[in-house]
Amino acid sequence: MRHRIIVLGAGYAGAIAAGRLARRLHRDDVAITLVNAESDFVERVRLHQLAVGQDLRPRPLNGMFAGTGVDVRLAKVTGVDVERGTVTVVDADGGRGQEHELEYDTLVYALGSGWSDQGVPGSAEHAHEIASRAGALRLRERLALLDAGRPVVVVGGGLTGLEAATEIAEARPELRVALAARGGLGDWLSPRGRDHLRRVFGRLGITAYEHTEVSGVREDRVVLADGTSIEAAVTVWTTGFAVHPLARATALEVSGSGRIVVDATMRSVSHPDVYAIGDAAQAIGPGDKPLRMSCASGTPMAWQAADAIAARLTGGKLPDVPLRYVNQCVSLGREDGLIQYVTADDRAVRAALTGRLAALYKELVCKGAAWAVAHPLLGIPARRRRVVREPVRPAPAVKASL
Template structure:
């Protein structure tokens, strides 16, 4: 049986992925210096993914060097793309051939914009996957100067991008195409505000039309409608890496790793899974990724100390939607994410949204200085007992 207590050998904890969940986990693992922590990242930078629509609209850069985020912390940093996992050997293989073994792994590889379900997306649409792809959209908007931009996807990414681009580029005619009812998870007041705000910004909204195929200048919808465009931004859904499924982890239909109440892989319990990569019962978001990262770190330290591991509990409080930087919609929700009647809108909403964005960044900075400081709202019901949200 593994024993790490009482001065026996250090455990090696590898954190795979340096997004919101992985960063918070790596920083928090330093609550004790008893174990060796290695952070593996494909990128040398931490990317504030929740601001990528800002890069697309005005070129704002939203990344910072990982070396700055972990400055002074005893965390080993390995830069490289993980190409393969060998869970039976507790080993990670990087694309350059480097092999890393672990005693515990935190899998935090996040998600990307989904491209596989709809033909033509990779060839004809821009995506907000990383700062470079967002910057390419910005350059393209400037280069062409004016035209029709079709934003496909009525989720947070699509709404925020459509509003921000319409606000900054009045010469572009922006249309938002949503497969369902826009803002279906908001209160009636929230939905009304969202529609009115988009209208004020000149964004045309088409609802209940699912794009099924893209060509160079048009989107074909499942119901037969055709939408022409000069440029398309695809924000239709998120999809996760196929690595987990290919490596033999138990995954759901979308490829997210199935986890128990403590966020351990049900097929490989020495692997904790956090953020968008986990089929955890929580919606994908940095709001859920940070607490999951913190919980995984706490659980691993408890587990290595032979302490009982607790279920992850998370209670929602708000949904924050940026509608251009002068307008925002804050939908208050109950701990299970059901909308309350109360909303905060307009400039106060934009201020709250900006504070929330800054808060995610400062959460990491504070955790760097004071490991263990990050705290969150915990619901009565463990997250894993909730129904799994869809990826759309």
């Protein structure tokens, strides 16, 4: 009987993990099932481009994993029972809402995150999000209806907010684009990075409302904590992400934010037959700091988990690769960008790459990430190893930091 591995979620982390497992393990010994609610792989790092009218290349999951030994199941995950080792799903192919139960021996939880309205009144009803393809498409339709001179306000001064504001301003220069940030504009960047960001905002005509607390969203405006407001025909909400709520409903140990607590191999500290990667996982990186929700974290977490699973099944050596950051890549429209180099624990250093060269660098990063997902069996040495034994449910793992 083959060892059953189920991967939940086909974002960057889940899709990469599934492909890497297929490359590491002999298909006669394992059955790998990748469960995802959508039929295509979504390039989440490009959703701000989709929102302004650019078309993204479709990447059907069935085509990507054809011939790999990975079984793609299009379904919505509705429950996980980590005590029984089962996942409950509703198929997305016209199953009339009927639930099915899948059994696993090893589970890779990669359901990721969605947008968070932070509990701000009116944000869920009146603001647009670009954390999902559906949200980006809704924003795309709304922006297309705006006449010249209409105001667009992006709330949130993080990487997603900067990319959304600059993309909209570049694609639609006739609109009045503003960004409201709780802190200073790019205050985590190096002086060189901040200076470049301000120059780009000036060139694109983006108004920055710094040190601004948003207390409410209305249909036609953003309300600030001091009682004033900013006119907004469209509000784009980019204040952070919230993880999928499913993990909190299980017996898995989770953090206060609902992320699954894992050790250095991405293994759950409470249920060793479960691994968590990407935004769904609370992994500790350099400086004893949790890894931030990002593609930059999710991809190496997927490598680590897949290699650890393969090692444990085949009697190989566990991976001992520290997860660290190198840079933060920010697109500032199609013609400009910012590559902020950082320490291992994600703090900005003096060096930064800016301008057209930085835009090309970011584009290569995006293309490389999509290529790695779309070609899951290429670029990895063929080291398929046989499973040496069918492991029993192991004892709880010991917490460890990276």
